[in-house]
Amino acid sequence: MKRFLLAATLALLLAAPAVAQEPPAAPSPTASAGAVVTLRTTMGDIQVTLAPEGAPKTVAQFLALVKSGHYNGAAVYRIEPGFVIQLGDLDAKLDYRAPKLPPISLETEHNKHSRGALSLAHADDPDSGQSTVFISLGENSGLDATPSAPPNTTGYAVFGHVTAGMEIVDAIGALELSPEGGPFPGRLPKQSVVVARAEITSVN
Numbered sequence: 001m002k003r004f005l006l007a008a009t010l011a012l013l014l015a016a017p018a019v020a021q022e023p024p025a026a027p028s029p030t031a032s033a034g035a036v037v038t039l040r041t042t043m044g045d046i047q048v049t050l051a052p053e054g055a056p057k058t059v060a061q062f063l064a065l066v067k068s069g070h071y072n073g074a075a076v077y078r079i080e081p082g083f084v085i086q087l088g089d090l091d092a093k094l095d096y097r098a099p100k101l102p103p104i105s106l107e108t109e110h111n112k113h114s115r116g117a118l119s120l121a122h123a124d125d126p127d128s129g130q131s132t133v134f135i136s137l138g139e140n141s142g143l144d145a146t147p148s149a150p151p152n153t154t155g156y157a158v159f160g161h162v163t164a165g166m167e168i169v170d171a172i173g174a175l176e177l178s179p180e181g182g183p184f185p186g187r188l189p190k191q192s193v194v195v196a197r198a199e200i201t202s203v204n
Contacts, residue, residue: 035059036163036202037066039195041076043171046135047164047201048118054110055159058120058129061104062159063200065131070099071198076172078187083140085172086121088132092192094182099131108155113140116162116169126153135162137173 039046052059065071071087077094078086089097106126113119117136122129134156136143145155162169175189182188 034202035063035200037062037160038199038201039071040197040199041168041172042192042194042196044168045165046162046168048160049163050118050160051110052159055107055157057104058107058157058159061101061131062120062133064101065099066198066200068100070097070131071195073097074195074198076189076193077182078134078184079173079175079177079189080137080187081173082138084134084136085169086132086134087195088121090182092194094188101130103128103130106152106155107157107159108145108152111144111155111158113143113156113158114161115139116166117158118160118162119143119156119158121156129157135169137169 035050037048037050039048050059050062073091074087074097075090075092075094076085076087077090078084080086089099091097103122104120104127106122106129113136115136115138117140119134119136120129121132121134143156145152172189172193175191175193177186178188178190179186180188
């Protein structure tokens, strides 16, 4: 049975009234193939190469959020050993930071949740993915779209892969976990891991 990667039910449980701000420009669905984003974490750099084939809106959304600084200060708040690490909308104090872009529709045309895959999380609604992302620690084909289901209704959108720094991802995935705290009890690392800065380091 597939394991749902909920976006932490943050809209209901953790969201605070948002301060009105000018939203970033709507992301372009023609994001460059091969763009590289580096997540400069407190444990080391993780480089991800984006792949818009089959998930162009997802790549564009991620790039727009990177440019807006959304991931700066984001903490890893869920570790499932051998499965995934997850981050996106909580800081080191587990305060929720609302993304400035709305959810996007699910894109699972070319999904392969291989080791190092970067994917967009969503709640029960497949079209609720917004900014929470996860990296697969191993082969997670159970998160791919169900072959017999209608297109773009099941699974999670893979939109890139770790191309450098997988040893950092593995080190994060091996951290000791706290028995309590965070939206996923027992999955919060005792050692805080924060993205100091996410930046686009290469665009082809």
